[in-house]
Amino acid sequence: MSVPEIGQSLPRTEDERFLTGQGNYIDDINLDGQAHAVVVRSTHAHARINAIDVAQALALDGVLLVVTPDDWKKEGFGPMPTKTAIRKGKNDMDLAEPPRHCLAMDKVRYVGEPVALVVAETAAIAIEAAELVDIDYVSLDVVVDPKKALIDGAPQLWDDIANNLCLDFELGDAAATQAAFDKADHVVTLEVFNNRVTAVPIEPRGAVASYSPETDSYLLYNATQNVHANRDTFAESVLGIEKEKLHHIAPDVGGGFGVKNGAYPEPPLILYASKRLGRAVKWINTRSESFVGDTHGRGQDSTVELALNKDGKFIALRTTTIGAIGAFCWTVGPFTPTGGSARTQGGPYGFEAMYYQAKAVFTNTHPMDPYRGAGRPEGSFQIERVVEKAARELGFDPVELRRLNLIPRDALPLKTPMGLDVDCGDFPEVFERTLKLSDRAGFDARLAASREKRLRRGFAIAPYLECTGGGPKEFAGVTFVENGTVDLAVGSQSTGMGHETAMPQILAANLGLPFDDIRYHQADTDKTPIGGGHGGSRNLEVGGSAVLQAAGEVIEKGKVLAAHIFETTPEKITFEDGAFAEPGTNHSMTMREIIDASFDPLTLPDGMEPGGLNVGSTFERGIISVPNGCHAAEVEVDPETGKINIDGYWVVDDFGTIINPMLADGQVMGGVAQGIGQALMEEAYYEEDTGQLVTGSLIDYALPRADDIPNMVLAFYEDAPTAKNPLGVKGAGEAGCCGAPPAVVNAVLDALKDYGIENISMPLTPEKVWRAIHAKG
């Protein structure tokens, strides 16, 4: 294949493997002599553990080991710390972080919490034995609603944490915001509920571990999104070994969306079991276990207050949130309702002042961790819902009200009252392009046609503001092999986004090499010294920039070699279109020729070893990027059944430079589908008194299917590459699920406006919609 370009929709390298059944996912990995582990999970949401009797389980033929909390105590293994960037709250309050061990110590605090691990010759025996582990529980009162958990007298999860309060967080200027509210002509207030959901990657989590007594070290294959950070936690925090003693590899990972980011208890459990047994140990979750044993996301109750002048100009925004974080601080769990939701408050609109406060609260539910967007979808939903309400309540056209308040292009760069550095973009232009795509002119005819069918039709537009996140540093290593192959190793990680294509595309385009020459490596702690994994739409921003930087360093080294060969100095050498040349002479060598020369000891300058073009380069971001864009949705609602049909969906995104449009489109489509799922179908629902997860299987948890998702019309605004990173990219991974929930919910409420329905909380199931219509008679 020829030299690729930036902006080209290169087909994906990984596809042939995936399409022919040759992918290598965690459940496809089997080590010699492996045993199989099954986790015994708590069936109680809150209980004291009186006793654990493993005798019957151990007596079963083929059972090798049952790991209990006592083993953990005896070994002195440590808890897994949270790594949230937000650790301080109001009045300098410290984050309350209870110890999170791999097995429940003395008490269980959510259904699904690991209590023991059974290891047996086969998975079937392990499942049978797990049922024979007899746990004597004394049940305790349960609280699943974070609002109730804060009230005096509520069941307490942790003896030393009053009112189940993990953190009381604030950002922005409370006094200035109050002053703005005092002078405002109008204040519009809305209670917004952001439903608890879970990511449900189609591949369940799993891992395979082995221990080598010869080197006293471990090997762990794990369906994770972050091999480096989780290695550090497993090795240093839990097992108390040097991190170099744990080689952590993620094979092909079947989707993540945040739920595979964090440090889970099962991998250290099987690492320990593998050492004790002297055998490899494999563990794979079932889907039902994934519902009770994977982290959840969203789950926020907010009061949003918008202050406006009588001409419709926004002046201030105040959001007060109560965010569930589950029974423990997970890997970055407390971040989402606090800092994660604060940063993009107010969306792409101008405000004089903003104030955000949030309480992160413990409840008897599975802990929360990032789910695609981690706070930005919540922020986007809050602002767009209150703006829609303001338009209706105060008699403004919703489109006009938004148009009036979008930050104009010439106001950029600016810092929002939340401290977000918005450097470039054109929000009004993106908004107008979205409107144009959505064919507003044809709406009336479509409305009339819907009426004919006794259906209601509604429209909404939802501009959004996003930001990147995740680890600020990334490493790219380029190693030239004498046979012509170029190894590229990067510390970020794909769980389906196509890094194996996009990252070599960047390297090949910049070095002028054929795409097929490059072999990609990721998610292996032996391949890169550091790595930030996946999360926060960070791959191109920091990983892609590291690749670009590494390419630049290769070129500099190439110039030294070329200068030596041309008998001149490196400053005189140019590199263009894949060739080194000395202008004014006929000296020219292609990158490939220079690479070949770099292996010939006779052509090398002093100090350059054969293979001397190799580089290892670390890029560090300064300031996070700000993707932005606009969604619009048109829906039909059947008042007889409450059924919603999304009849049109349009998106214009400003992701800065687009490396591979096909992949960027895919990210938007997938994100929108997840946003629609949250808006209309999905909810991780715990029963109030018992803390049982009602939506504990794919029968009960509604995941969007092909006929739930509309065709989307997508476009990119590419005129504002950011200068915050050398690639000019802003990040594409999470934007889809920021725009979709408000666009869809507001469109449904628009369709139902004649009924005077002000709010329906997500998910907008047919039943809820029907009830809302019929409650209004």
Add this chain to the structure above:
Amino acid sequence: MPELTMTVNGKQVTGSVEGRTLLVQFLRDSLALTGTHVGCDTSQCGACVVHVDGKPVKSCTMLALQADGRDVLTIEGLAKGGELHPMQEAFRENHGLQCGFCTPGMVMASVALVQENPDPSEEEVRHGLEGNLCRCTGYQNIVKSILSAAKVMRG
């Protein structure tokens, strides 16, 4: 343990399984055909779809013994002589996959869908995929892939 014989991807295989062994377990564990995936435990996701006697079947919902004497086609057997099947080719061209985990089942279900209905409408395709979940793609490019493969398969 009971013995069984079946044809898998054109080759005759024999094995002995427990009565409770599922077809997907036999394919993955005994035959090392790990292209067929398991994404759920309630017969919802379709990651495990294979063809049995030419019909799409969720191999997590069928006992291995039920396939005794029958003809099984898995994702590994779809490409012929190094040439991708038109459905595989269409998925690649149209970015019909991301993480690839739903893909084997999705492709096998799609091939059966088009064999059954060679000229499906978009709506029929979306409806026909009701047994297959994908969390990555938003389905749009899967639908596009199937419509374009159907054209090729019609010739």
